[in-house]
Amino acid sequence: MFIQLNQVTKNYGGIPVLEDISLEIHKGHKIGLIGENGSGKSTLLKLMVGIEGADSGTVSRKKNLIISYVQQMPKSSSESVFHYLIESFPKIQEVKQLLSYFETLFSTGEAIEEKQLLRYGQLQEEYEKIGGYTLEDRIISMLKGMNFSHKKEAYLSTLSGGEKILVEMIRILLTEADVYLLDEPTNHLDKEAMGWLESFIKNSKKTFVIVSHDRYFLDEVVQEILEIEDGNSQLFRGNYSFYKKEKRQQEEKLAKDYALQQKEIQKMQLAIRRYRQWGNESDNEKFYKKAKELEHRLEKIQRIRKPITDKKTIRGELIEEKRSGKEVVYVENIWKSYDEQAIFEEANCKIHWKDRISLEGRNGSGKTTFIQLLLGSELVDAGVISIGPAVSIGYLPQTISYKNEEQRVLDYFKEVEGTEEVLRRILANYSFFGEDVFKRLKDLSGGERVRLELAKLMQQSFNFLILDEPTNHLDITSREEIEQIIQSFNGTILIVSHDRYFVQKIAEKRLTIRDKQFTESLLEKKIG
Structure with missing residues (x-):
């Protein structure tokens, strides 16, 4: 047994976050950790690794157990990604320097003592044992698998927050740990990189505890699901579909x-x-x-707790505008480039009424650019993008920012018509209760920003819905609620999402951007 938690309780400010948690983690186990946002999943990981202590109960770890955990992003520096990853293994670098010392000494032509040869041989054996001879190849292989080879020589200071987290995850996966604790590992990965990571974890004999809202990923890689609900935990011995x-x-x-x-x-x-x-x-x-x-x-009588019949955090429906014409979007021979970097070259596609399309392609292939072209926020360099007659667009962006971050939620929401009582009732349908409506926009979490924009979106009428990563920052419960709402929409839908479970539920076609062109195909349904 690697890690054991026995009747563990953790409080913050006197409020219990985790209560009476008991869990055993054995060698080779692959466990998915799920629960609503704020349920205590990340706290549980910190208890496992020892960053935080329990208020009561015990956390036991096997002696000399090595745990790898992405605690924070690497600091911005002038180091390249490759150099940072190499230097993350100081023992390997130390032995490499000693080997270099002896190799330089031997090349001078001076007499070599037997004890020097013996020491050199010992260092070679140690270097091989700690993975020194294969480190660079493993780094290159993992960067390629994560579709990050093009950033190999990029400075850490130039990377986005998501890219830095990806570098840190690559670093811990390179380590020879006994247990890997991964917190939302599929965030910031494109489809190919997700597939590589799934294969890596499935083929590994190591132990993994994974916090994830990616249901498809959980179905593929884990053998057990640990659910945190109302501070308590329950273990299900199967993947996500089994858990459901x-x-x-x-x-x-x-x-x-x-x-x-x-x-x-x-x-x-x-x-x-x-x-x-x-x-x-x-x-x-x-x-x-x-x-x-x-x-x-x-x-x-031992009372049975009353079942919670309505756990919804999002209540609403999309307001459909009168239908558009048959042709919603017509794209003919478009060209688009940035700083002489071509995104589209003579690209063509069509979107028809009631199409449900997943817009796909590698990170940087042009998905967000295409959405901006449809919205009119960007213009093509050549060619034609035509939006059909009577088409009205509803749009949820991936990156949600506000002109006035100091504004309160309720004041911002007053852009929607209605009395304060009506507006507060609408906001309550999206889990903004009581004093929540007086939060400053700058203080909202990623999930709260998505819910606020959904609340606004659902007060508008449209017949063409464009969603750019709509499930980002949302827990599984909220994702499922959004799926139900979108499934009931009878208009045209275009989505960009790394959430493959969500795509399977909503989309019927794929529009893939590859080699600066569009390719259309039917979506093979793997989930009912």
Whole structure:
């Protein structure tokens, strides 16, 4: 056993985040850690690695256990990505320097002592054992697998936040650890890189604990799901699809058992009232005694918790404008480039009424550029992009920013027509309750920004919906709610998403950008 948590509780500011968590992690286990945003998943990882301590209970680790965990982004520096990864293995660099010292010494032509040859041979064996001879090849292979080879010589200071996190994940995957703790590893990865990472984890004999909202990824790589709900944990011995099936059956059984118990409790309460009434009417002590016996039995009943029948954090529906013409988008021989870097060259495609399209391509292939061209925020260098008659567009951007970050949520939402009471009721449908509506926009989390923009979007009417990474920063529950809302929309849909489960649920076609051209194909459904 590598890691054991026994009845662990963790509080922040006196408020319990995790309660009575017990878990055993064994060699070779691959565990998916799921739960709503703020449920304590990242806290649990920190407890496992020892960054934070438990308020009660115990966390035990095998002696000399090596745990790799992406705690933070690498600091910006003038180091290249490749140099940073090489220098992340100081022991290898130390032995390499000693080998270089002896090789330089031997090349002078001076007499070589036997003890020097012996020491050199020992260093060679050690260098091989710690992976020194294969390190550079492994780095190059992993950069290629993650579609990051083009950034090999880029300075860390020039990378985006997401790219820095990716570099740090590559670094820990290169280490020879016993346990890898990964927090949202598929964020910032394109489809090919996700496939490579899935294969890497599946073929590895190491132990992985993975926090992820990527349901497709969880289906592919994990053998167990640990759910954190209301501070408590429950282990399901299967992948995400197994978890969903088991969870649904548990909830159905809980609802049935709760209803039966409530029926039994009501019968007993009614019998107690009757015995007391009969005792009052007849002044017979036997009736009082019988009522007391039933009351004692009622007190000893272990109450089944009431099932939460509505856990929704997002409630709403898309308002559909009157239908557009058959041809929604017509693209003919377009050219587009930035700083002499061509994105599209004589590219052609069409989007028709009621198409449900997943826009795909490697990172940097031009997906966001194409969306900006459709919105009119960018212009083509040559060729034609035509939006059909009666087409009205609803758009959710990937990067959500505000002109006035100091503005309060409620004030910002007043752009939507309605009284303050109506607006607060709408915001409550997207989990902005009470004082939440007075938060400054700059203080909103990524998930809160997505929910706020969804709330605005759903007050508009349109017949062509464009979504750029709509599930970013959202937990699984919120993703599933958005899926249901979008599935009910009868207009045309174009989505860009790394969430393959979401794509499978929504899209029917693929529009792939490759070699500066569009290729259309049907989407093979793997998820019902």
